[in-house]
Amino acid sequence: MSHDKITFNLDGEDMQVDAGTSLLDACRSKGAQVPTLCHEDRLEPFGGCRMCLVELDGAPRPVPACKTNASEGMVVRSASESLERVRGTIAEMFMAEHRPSQGGRPNAMEKVAKRFDLGAPPIQFPKRTEYHDHNRFIGFDTDACILCNRCVRYCDEIMQVTALEHFGQGPDAIVQPTDGLSFLDTSCELCGGCVSSCPTGALYEKQAQGIEESSCETTRTVCTFCGVGCVIDLNTKDGNVVKVTAEEGVGPNDGHLCTKGRFAWQFIHHEDRLSEPLVRGDDGELHAVSWEEAYARVVEGLSKVKQEHGADSIGFLASSRCTNEDVYALQKLARSVIGTNNVHSCAAT
Amino acid sequence: MDIQRLKGLRGCGGAGFPVHIKWQAVADEATLEGGKVIVCNADEGEPGTLKDGWLLNEQPRRVLLGMQRAAAMVGAVRAYVYLRPEYTEQLRHLQGAISNLVEDGFLSPGSGAMWNGAGFPGREVHRPDYPLPPAAMPQIAPAAATGLPLRLDIVLGGGAYICGEETALLESMEGRRPQPRHKPPYPTQSGLWGLPTLMNNVETFWWAERILSGEVDTPGSHRLYSLSGDVERPGVYEAPVGITASDLISQFGGGVVNREQISCWIPGGAASGVLPPSCLDTELSPEGLKEVGTSLGTAGVVVYAKPTQPVEVAAEIMQFFADESCSQCTPCRLGNRAFSDWISGVHDWPESAVTERWLEAMELGSICGLGFTAPLVVRQMQRWFSEAVV
Amino acid sequence: MTNSIAEIEDTDCLFVIGSNTTEAHPVLALRMKKAMRRGAKLIVADPRRTWLAQRADIHLQLKPGTDIPLVNAMAHVILKEGLQAQDYIHNLTENYEAFAKAVGEWPPERAAEICGVEAEDIRKAARAYATTDRSGIYYTLGITEHVCGVDNVRTLSNLALATGHLGREAVGVNPLRGQNNVQGCNDMGNNPVYLPGYQLVAEEENRARFEKAWGTPLSAEPGLRLDQMMDRMHTGELRAFYVMGEDPLISEPNLAHVEEGFDKVDFVVSQDIFLNETSRRHADVVLPATCFAEKDGTFTNSERRVQRVRKAVEAPGSARPDLEIITEIAKRLGAQWLPADPQAYWDEVADLMPKFFGIRYDRIEETGLQWPCPDRDHPGSKFLHEGAPIRGKGVFYGVDHVPPWEEPDEEYPFLLTTGRTLYHYNAATQTARSDGLVDKQESNFIEIAPADARDLGVSDGMLVQVESRRGQVDALAVVTDRLSPGVMWMPMHFSAARANVLTGDGRDSEVGTPEYKVTAVRLATHGH
């Protein structure tokens, strides 16, 4: 099926695409700029925000490019004066309710509004009820929400735990954790995927609240919490990790993370971290010493045991959390310097 | 072919689509595993419209027979009545009619099962406690086992106006938020559980039955008008298409006290907008109403006497649409809300260029009929009562 | 894993055994969820009704420790009904007869009795697995942490060989690694019998290669496994212990025994980022190391993909990277090593491992590479055994049931099994320092089936004492129908109530992996 080719006309040019290609993807592949808000490549098309409307010959009104697949013989225009006006007006409608969040996450809504060079909206809708939750990871700024449903769909389609809902209808419609509960009391697994999917920053990370994502440096590395090996970006500010993000299309995780990978990084800067070598004194307690002294004790201790009892009386245990280079060095130490094959690691899986 | 006998009959749910074309479309679809489906849309929710509820009380058997004929003609094996949840009396009549038809050998045994369609989370629905929608398409006994092909069940609606929109209705039946689907595909191609689905309004099936049984030989010549508001005898009346509003009011509704007292009126349900008394002699037909900027809709005629102001009526309608928007698409969710605020004076009107753009965005950008026809109410106000709006 | 993580979403039949994937490997589970959404069939074999089990087409709720009968019976059905891949078996495998004979002993009815599942479900599972073209097996510690861990894995590989579900996309036998670099740690030779790259230390030719590169003679004597080291502590044969980033006093079974052993060791070095039970009580020297965010290097994930780890922040105080510490110690012990530059060490070891030769830092800047990757132009291997099993022929094993080391009896009537939860990781040294996670899961708990709870007079939320022959811990009771009566479940994360105080000495006879998954226990309520 997907190998069938479709020929259709986009902006005056014939185009060939695979059957099942959305008009949005076709437009993008041609470089046509179609604004979007509710669309996310990892989610099924929704077609609710109506920013991506394009004109289709024979259709009674414009169609959403994200939700419409190309079909044989279609004639499509991705831009026109009327489209520009309608899209701009829809952006204006959004801005009548959207109040940007100070959570620090990027805001696609503001960017779209800028693109249309909108003035003050002709009406300002009242503020929504604030949402307070004692979970420590996910904050929700209700007034920034544009009801694009990306978070809800992420939770339904990707996580499949349905911990968020599009509640009510009409002017009272909101998005919220199921039944208006705390994220801690729903089926939520605190994966933060909804946060990563939110285009407006209405959902944000409490641990990084107020820190502009754009002002952070990122370092690409790998999560250490299980064997999946998710590729993550450590966002740092003033030398500290402030949050973890993941980029779509990268690594085995394709931008997804679990609660540990996304949120459990505090241990990095935790006050309990060991910051100096310790040596056990005659009092039986551990005392801080210089590296020089610590190294000397290690060398002395290992040499003594080796001398008295032989190399095979020394054992090494490597952690499967250290890097390849670290563990390579450890077994090399055991084998080539101490002279024993007594080297193992904890779990066999 | 029998279906052609319906030529002339138009759907009575509001959109007025030619019935024979729809039936033929479903008849022409291939039969999938699970069979084709007939749905009777009995989620009558358009303000000013009463006729479906009246029919289900008075002549439920004929409506069901219309569905049964449709099933036979398009090759459907399952049928559902999606009933407005408040219609409890109608429910009783329907259930009675179904068991009679089972006894009489028109419907397969087991017919008459019930479930509750999904509504909007957070919106209370007053209805009896029936099971939730099935997680997947329910299996029905094959005709070979029952001796009769058609199984007919009842679904109680989700209790929102938009549940009457055909694709939102399907979503509700399948247990999801009743949000209209994007079309195409149309329900005739892929409807309930992806099966080809023929959906018509209660009145439409009733007319179809009367036409196909030979009782009526001029399809589309008459309609059931719901007459309400400030008339002497509100009610449901069968009258010719093309009758004027004045005649309808005087001949059937017992008249209004004084024609000079009429403030405004609605020709075809709330969505058809408000007209001035000067249009009372317009013919109630698609063509006649087109001339005054609107349509026959559900043929729900509502008469308002003074001191009610037209702008109050329009404001109420816009508020209704704003509240009933499923909130899936932006132009409808926020556009109706803005116009409701403007027209009722909660917010000041912006300049007319802005309202024009907002109306256009609703008309061109909405997903379903609620969003793209609501601007008509505003446009009619601009045309007939310009002093009250911008 | 024989196959890749991304391929899981294209799999049409997922056989998940001994893996609570949505909690232990949540992001990998997303691929399973995607496959399910597409309509893939799901078979789950697990004593608990996990998230996946609840949604499975077939949930085989077997008694812990009865995997071999179950899988053998599936194979029995496959052979009996002629669902095997005849050509594959004929051309690409050996020792089929032994396998056929062994599984011949296991008609589903016999297995059903031992496993506590329906024979018909075993049949259905076997058929679904065998007749779907893209069927994959996924397992974790629920398979390996048994006295018969190796045999468990063999039965699974038998199943894949018999049906030819190997050597293609979206199939395979896929162990999901628990810790982030288990794969790398094994690859790098942290094993008493293997040099880096799975080269047997006992083989002269292998040693010669490393002796040349390292410039020192190497011992041919295979080393001790961790469990053997623990035993030799008791006998006084192991006198010094160097532990990097682990805490055996939490992670090893039968902790009382471990503790005694440590008491007898002369010299213990612990190199870690936090103080832990082992270092607090036994270390003579504690060396502060850097965590992953503070160093460069590589990790290798479950799908054999070598990926770059990069330094993002400075280490606290004077903490130093592990590599630097080890290099310094080596130098002080008289060795001539390269300066502590991760890339140089990677190059050194990649030169020595033919399967990794093509993987170099410059090639994995953007995207990691999956070994085998024998040369610098090789694109890496998405799946193994393409065309034919790597060693030429896939070997079947005739495997028979090995009962658990300890089974419930009158005194200790319940079977306790342990596992991971979503919100914590191993001994929770890192996750317990995240308040947000602790909010979700504060303390130790034990899951109990409703019927058992009723019999014992235990209610939800009650503090109970869990006792085995070796020790006792406190836990809050969680009464849940996720379990069958007779079976209880406890997480392995909470240091205040170490589950391993309870676990026994059962180990796999070949690789020494402890039997964490089956322990006989009894329950006492407090104040009685």
Ligand code: SF4
């Ligand atoms: S954090 Fe994850 S599980 Fe929780 S609501 Fe968001 S998407 Fe759903």
Ligand code: SF4
């Ligand atoms: S919270 Fe964000 S993702 Fe969710 S609906 Fe609102 S704007 Fe969209």
Ligand code: SF4
């Ligand atoms: S037009 Fe209104 S009712 Fe229709 S889909 Fe859009 S929001 Fe929903």
Ligand code: FES
């Ligand atoms: S992006 Fe297409 S409708 Fe929202």
